[in-house]
Amino acid sequence: MEGKVAIVTGGAGGIGRATALAFAEAGARVVVADLNEVGCEATVRMIREAGGEAVHSGTDVSSASDVEALVATAVRTFGRLDYAFNNAAIVGDTGADTAECTQANWDRVVAVNFTGVFLCLKYEIPAMLESGSGAIVNTSSSVGLMGDRGYIPYVATKHGVIGLTRAAALEYAERGIRINAVCPGVTRTEMVEGIIGGDPEIEAMLTAREPIGRMGRPEEIAASVVWLCSDAASFVIGHAMSVDGGQVVAP
Ligand code: NAI
Numbered sequence: 001m002e003g004k005v006a007i008v009t010g011g012a013g014g015i016g017r018a019t020a021l022a023f024a025e026a027g028a029r030v031v032v033a034d035l036n037e038v039g040c041e042a043t044v045r046m047i048r049e050a051g052g053e054a055v056h057s058g059t060d061v062s063s064a065s066d067v068e069a070l071v072a073t074a075v076r077t078f079g080r081l082d083y084a085f086n087n088a089a090i091v092g093d094t095g096a097d098t099a100e101c102t103q104a105n106w107d108r109v110v111a112v113n114f115t116g117v118f119l120c121l122k123y124e125i126p127a128m129l130e131s132g133s134g135a136i137v138n139t140s141s142s143v144g145l146m147g148d149r150g151y152i153p154y155v156a157t158k159h160g161v162i163g164l165t166r167a168a169a170l171e172y173a174e175r176g177i178r179i180n181a182v183c184p185g186v187t188r189t190e191m192v193e194g195i196i197g198g199d200p201e202i203e204a205m206l207t208a209r210e211p212i213g214r215m216g217r218p219e220e221i222a223a224s225v226v227w228l229c230s231d232a233a234s235f236v237i238g239h240a241m242s243v244d245g246g247q248v249v250a251p
Helices: 014-025 037-049 064-078 103-131 152-175 190-196 200-208 218-229
Strands: 005-009 029-034 054-058 083-086 134-139 177-184 240-243
Touching: 005 014, 005 064, 005 103, 014 029, 014 037, 014 083, 014 218, 029 037, 029 064, 037 054, 054 064, 064 103, 083 103, 083 218, 103 134, 103 152, 103 177, 134 152, 134 218, 152 177, 152 240, 177 218, 190 200, 218 240
Parallel strands: 005 029, 005 083, 029 054, 083 134, 134 177, 177 240
Antiparallel strands: none
């Protein structure tokens, strides 16, 4: 990935940070984007300390003007855009079934997880066409492939991300841009620590969902994202790839 340029949203921690580091290790220059600017700066520092090149961008992916500015930052700073990992998301409120889910919660999760990925595609694709080719990975989830209870906006938007991925992948397949999705299983990050909330019973329940017998590591998701963007995946288009310790194939 020498000479190439990648955008990573949700890069302030967790899966996004691990993927930003993995892109840099593969030789790409990285624009690390997140609402959390302090976390972004820390990721950029980690990349530079490892000998890579990166800049940060304070970005709210639910804002069209922010996403437009993010892509402009990549092109202005590094001259091109080759890869994007559209990964920022929120869980929203949990523990409320559909009839109890507030519209405010629904609207907030849809704005970040669904509209956010659409806006990223909308502004990244023209920059990639300009560069001649590109590869995009959107973060869905194991619950983008199956149902789950108590957080319908999250489950529905993660299904939606697969729809965005397949539709956009078809449109740009002939124009040199490959678009895929990654569907992580339970991965130990701040998002999951937040759901666990220090309760060992919840931790055990989440671990029990994983046939492999443990949670995933952010680096394990990052490796699959970098592979999907690499030339090794040159015939892979519109795929929703499970990286989930066997979660979705469990009975
Ligand atoms: P995380 O909470 O550590 O990272 C998400 C990042 O997105 C945070 O840094 C947050 O500040 C950022 N963010 C939130 N709203 C934003 C906005 N409006 N604009 C820009 N940035 C925003 O979570 P994690 O676990 O690293 O999640 C990364 C992705 O993986 C998410 O799409 C999540 O839904 C997905 N995922 C995570 C799983 C897990 O078990 N950790 C399982 C399946 C999917």
